[in-house]
Every structure is written in structure tokens, then in C-alpha cells.
Amino acid sequence: xxxxxxxxxxxxxxxxxxxxxxxxxxxxxxxxxxxxxxxxxxxxxxxxxxxxxxxxxxxxxxxxxxxxxxxxxxxxxxxxxxxxxxxxxxxxxxxxxxxxxxxxxxxxxxxxxxxxxxxxxxxxxxxxxxxxxxxxxxxxxxxxxxxxxxxxxxxxxxxxxxxxxxxxxxxxxxxxxxxxxxxxxxxxxxxxxxxxxxxxxxxxxxxxxxxxxxxxxxxxxxxxxxxxxxxxxxxxxxxxxxxxxxxxxxxxxxxxxxxxxxx
Numbered sequence: 001x002x003x004x005x006x007x008x009x010x011x012x013x014x015x016x017x018x019x020x021x022x023x024x025x026x027x028x029x030x031x032x033x034x035x036x037x038x039x040x041x042x043x044x045x046x047x048x049x050x051x052x053x054x055x056x057x058x059x060x061x062x063x064x065x066x067x068x069x070x071x072x073x074x075x076x077x078x079x080x081x082x083x084x085x086x087x088x089x090x091x092x093x094x095x096x097x098x099x100x101x102x103x104x105x106x107x108x109x110x111x112x113x114x115x116x117x118x119x120x121x122x123x124x125x126x127x128x129x130x131x132x133x134x135x136x137x138x139x140x141x142x143x144x145x146x147x148x149x150x151x152x153x154x155x156x157x158x159x160x161x162x163x164x165x166x167x168x169x170x171x172x173x174x175x176x177x178x179x180x181x182x183x184x185x186x187x188x189x190x191x192x193x194x195x196x197x198x199x200x201x202x203x204x205x206x207x208x209x210x211x212x213x214x215x216x217x218x219x220x221x222x223x224x225x226x227x228x229x230x231x232x233x234x235x236x237x238x239x240x241x242x243x244x245x246x247x248x249x250x251x252x253x254x255x256x257x258x259x260x261x262x263x
Contacts, residue, residue: 068113076106184224
């Protein structure tokens with residue numbers, strides 16, 4: 001019975017079974033990137049036009065915070081989640097590394113934004129961690145760090161068994177999407193808080209800054225919705241590759257006592 005199994009492995013390794021890209025997926029991915037880049041650009045425009053720009057050694061240090069958080073915990077985190085939808089036929093190891101690296105870049109940029117706001121508050125004598133936005137922000141940041149550490153331990157660091165990875169994968173996927181959703185929501189809370197602090201009652205008069213920021217908020221929400229839509233489409237999931245099928249077959253043989261000779 002070795003002949004059919006050998007032919008099967010050769011056909012999988014030859015790349016004949018390369019999965020086609022689902023119809024509609026490229027358009028949604030392109031739309032998500034257009035939204036994400038627009039959000040980043042509009043955040044920069046808002047800070048430049050109405051908040052004086054960005055600088056580290058001045059009162060403008062605070063502006064580093066919203067820009068870094070939008071780039072890191074919204075745009076890059078969203079792109080990291082889409083890696084397994086975009087790179088459908090590449091080696092699983094390569095896709096994992098890209099997924100992990102994007103999360104590292106997102107975490108580092110978000111860390112810069114977090115340091116910026118705490119340092120600014122210290123210099124100006126403002127209180128820390130009293131608002132709902134700050135509580136949600138710290139929660140998201142901690143969850144994001146823990147999610148990355150656990151994901152690295154299970155999926156990139158050698159040693160985790162196939163059965164352990166299989167058991168944890170659904171939780172990893174769920175918490176990844178949940179943390180992304182919380183990140184978008186926290187960004188919206190921070191945007192509203194910043195507008196109320198500066199504009200006060202002028203916010204209700206349709207001040208230009210308020211209108212621009214409201215549009216930015218809508219685009220943030222749209223980006224989150226499009227990314228989550230792509231992630232939740234079952235027919236757009238990355239199909240199992242030859243290496244994954246072989247591992248699954250070996251795991252079934254070990255756990256169920258199956259063997260090629262018994263078939």
C-alpha cells in the first residue's frame with residue numbers, strides 16, 4: 001500500500017493542488033487596505049491641521065499617541081490578521097513568520113505611543129488611567145502582548161505538540177479578532193475624548209475639526225468591519241497545505257491507532 005501513499009505525497013509536494021483565490025476576496029482585501037491607509041493619512045492630517053503636528057520634546061508629544069496607536073493597534077494589527085487570507089499557497093512557516101513580525105511591529109509602534117502619552121502626562125502634571133478610554137487602552141495593550149507571547153510559544157517556538165496547537169488554535173483566532181475589535185473601539189473612545197476636551201460645547205456646532213474627526217471615526221469603524229468580514233467568511237479561509245495534511249494524517253495515526261496497513 002506504499003505506492004498510493006507515495007504518489008499522494010508527490011502530488012502534494014509538486015504544487016498541483018494549489019488552491020485558487022476565492023472570487024471577491026482580492027477586492028475586499030484591496031478595499032480594506034484603501035480604508036486603512038486613508039485612516040492613517042486622515043489621522044496625520046487631523047493632527048497636523050488642528051493639533052499642531054507631532055514632536056517628542058514639546059507639548060506636541062501627546063500627538064504621537066493617537067498616530068502610533070492607529071498605525072500599530074489598528075492598521076498593522078488588521079493586516080497581520082489578514083495574512084492567512086492573502087498568502088494562501090505559501091509555506092505555512094513563512095506565513096506564520098510574517099504574521100508574527102507584523103504583530104511585533106504593531107506592538108513596538110503601540111509601545112512608543114503608550115510611552116508618549118504617559119511621558120506627556122508626567123511633564124504636564126496630568127492624572128493617568130482615570131478615563132474609560134485609558135482603561136480600555138491598557139487592557140487592549142496587555143491582552144495584545146499576552147496574545148502574541150502565547151501565540152509565539154504555541155506556533156513559532158519549537159516544542160509545542162501538534163495536538164496542543166490544534167486545541168489552542170480556535171482560542172487564538174477568537175481572541176485575535178476580539179482584541180482587534182477592542183482596539184478599534186478604544187480608538188473611537190480616544191477620538192471622542194480628544195474632541196470633547198478641546199472643542200467642548202463647540203463640538204455641537206459642527207466645527208470643522210469635529211466633522212473631520214467624525215469622518216475619521218466612521219472610516220475606523222468601516223476598516224474594522226471589513227477586516228472582520230474577511231476573517232469570518234468560511235470559504236475564504238486558507239486551505240490546508242501538503243505539510244498540514246501530512247501532520248494531520250500522522251496525528252490521526254498516533255491518536256486513533258490507524259496505520260496504512262490496516263486500510
